[in-house]
Amino acid sequence: MRGGDAGFDEFVRERYDQLLRYAIMLTGRRWDAEEIVQEALLRCLRRWRRVPADNAVAYVRKAIYHEFLRVARRKPQVPLDELAEQLDLEDFAPAVVARDHVLVVLQQLPPRQRAAVLARVVLDLSEAQTAVELDCSVGTVKSLTSRGMARIRQLWAAEQAAAPGRRGT
Amino acid sequence: MIAEEQEYATRLREELADVAVRASAGQVDTVLRQVHRRRRDRRNQRIQVFTAMAVVALAVAGAFAVTTAGEHAEPARQVDATTPMAQWPARGELAADKDLVARAEQAWHSYRQPPRGPLKPLFAGVSPNMSANMVVVALIAPESGQVAFVTTPIRVNRPSDPRDRLLVRAVAPVTPEQRGVGFMASRPLPEDEPPIDQNAVGMALTSPAAENGKVYTSTIDSQSEPSWPTTVVGALWPQYEMGAGAWNSELRVQFRGAASTEDYTLVTGVSDDVDLGPVALRRAGAALRAEGPGVRQGDLIITPNGVVGVVAAPDGTVDTRLSELAAHGTVGVAISRVPGRVREVGDHAEFTATGPGDFGEEQRLVLQAWDEPRLALTFAKLAGYEPHWLVARTAGPDAAENVLRLGKPGAAKP
Incomplete structure (x- = not known):
């Protein structure tokens, strides 16, 4: 815990890339991710004094997740071909590289499954930690992750069948 | 996770490792x-x-109170446009x-x-x-x-x-x-x-x-x-x-x-x-002239929407080419601060980034006049990519708005 806004700016300077990366993986789009991170930071700033200093990243990540869910409920899903097109913007997105394909695959998962898969597989959080971040039970985490991974497996298998030369597993 | 799931998890982890994000210090400052x-x-x-x-509460209270405060207040007066x-x-x-x-x-x-x-x-x-x-x-x-x-x-x-x-x-x-x-x-x-x-x-x-x-x-x-x-x-x-x-x-x-x-x-x-004052724009044949007190060569001619051009001659002739702005400061994309340059190609202008960073359609292009951060002057928006970034200016030579001249701060007046 800390007093007032102390340490907030330093935290953001230090962790912004990491938080934005997480949001990009959730949303698939950098601009949406930037908006979500900013909104989450604003929410966290208001209660910064209550944010545990030793676990601030998880706290902000949780805020990002909830903001992502809120936006996902409000916004219509972007068609996949359009999303792929938007992601293929190397000319003006040089900071985000080599991620088009896997992000498109992730976008085909429902939001909560996507978040669970990311938490378990990419962030390497335990089931209990994931349950805390996603505000659900451990059983739900297991179910979301399992269904998410099954869907990814299906998508990659279908893709492999359609274009066998792309990548072997 | 079962073994097969583990295999897909490994692949997912490997591919997502390529999602690399590097925001510049400037971008983080902007976010903050x-x-x-x-x-x-x-x-x-x-x-x-x-x-x-509070005002409503006071007004209600005031309606019931007899005070002498009104003797200082200005009498109500009918005001119209x-x-x-x-x-x-x-x-x-x-x-x-x-x-x-x-x-x-x-x-x-x-x-x-x-x-x-x-x-x-x-x-x-x-x-x-x-x-x-x-x-x-x-x-x-x-x-x-x-x-x-x-x-x-x-x-x-x-x-x-x-x-x-x-x-x-x-x-x-x-x-x-x-x-x-x-x-x-x-x-x-x-x-x-x-x-x-x-x-x-x-x-x-x-x-x-x-x-x-x-x-x-x-x-x-x-x-x-x-x-x-x-x-x-x-x-x-x-x-x-x-x-x-x-x-x-x-x-x-x-x-x-x-x-x-x-x-x-x-x-x-x-x-x-800051040396700022009103001017009028007049067409003189093909030339555009800025007229008004204090107009001098090198002044930027601006409106609240953006830059019209630069005074290029002592008679107030305005050069409206956006490519000329780079001589009077730093050109770049607003917010993301990606530096770049603008060049005229036929009847339109194009923007080329000269540094790294994200930007896209509808973002503003800004001249940081004489490299002073407080003098940020929008001059265009990115209007599409085919195959270069097309530029749509935000204030043209026919600006009907409030037109001003902005002189370089600290420049000696003649």
Whole structure:
């Protein structure tokens, strides 16, 4: 815990890339991710004094997740071909590289499954930690992750069948 | 996870490892500024709601109380859209504070350019912006055609005291028929507390008969709809990020039934040290000329929406090529601050980035004039990519808006 806004700016300077990366993986789009991170930071700033200093990243990540869910409920899903097109913007997105394909695959998962898969597989959080971040039970985490991974497996298998030369597993 | 799942998890982890994000320090600073500004705005909104509730409560209480306070207040007067500024009633919660108004008059009389003739208060009240708080007394000198904004020193995150010293912060020339007046100061006075984020702060007043008003600036992308941000109708308190100033902002006043707004140039603060003045644009054959006092070669010709061009000859001829702007500062994309250059190709212009970073359609291109961060001048928007970034200018040679000349700060006048 800390007093007032102390340490907030330093935290953001230090962790912004990491938080934005997480949001990009959730949303698939950098601009949406930037908006979500900013909104989450604003929410966290208001209660910064209550944010545990030793676990601030998880706290902000949780805020990002909830903001992502809120936006996902409000916004219509972007068609996949359009999303792929938007992601293929190397000319003006040089900071985000080599991620088009896997992000498109992730976008085909429902939001909560996507978040669970990311938490378990990419962030390497335990089931209990994931349950805390996603505000659900451990059983739900297991179910979301399992269904998410099954869907990814299906998508990659279908893709492999359609274009066998792309990548072997 | 079962073994097969583990295999897919490994592949997913490997592929997502390529999702690399590197935001520049400038981008993170921008994010921080926006987060802090939005938080301040929300706080202010809450303060305004509480203030409004308090005012209503006081008004209700006042209706039942017999007091003598009214002897100081100005008698109610019928004001319509044609009422000259000098006859506007004094507004603001401190308008009845005779001592404050008298001290403000004294401060203006003691200023290096004192007014002529009698003075009349137009407004006296406290800014709702706590991150740059000040008491403002606006006085009009009808004889010299001026309005002065006399204020207390700016206090940061604490309320100003009306008993504090009063300083002339801005002086605006006005005409009798003018229905709005205001200033935007981008530099603090020596007596001010150091501002957060080097914000530009200002104050504007519209005719009490106006239906709505706002201070517009081309330095921000999303602007809230016109609204009175305080309980005092017609008082506006702009506070924008660094880059905003009288050179890229204006007061827009809306009257009931009018098809469009009336737009008024703002004046700079007395500490701004910026060479800014009105000009008129005239066509002379194929040439475009800027005419007005003080026009000199090298001046930028601007409107609140953007840059028209550069004065390229002593006779005021304006070179409107966007490619010429790079000689007068740094060109780049707004917010992401990706540097770049613009070149004319036939009848259109193209933008090429010369540094790394994200940007996209509809983003603004900005000239940081003479590399001064507070002089951020929008000149175009990115209008599409085919196969280069096309540029759509935001203020053209046929600008009908308020046109100004901006001279290089500190440049000696001939």
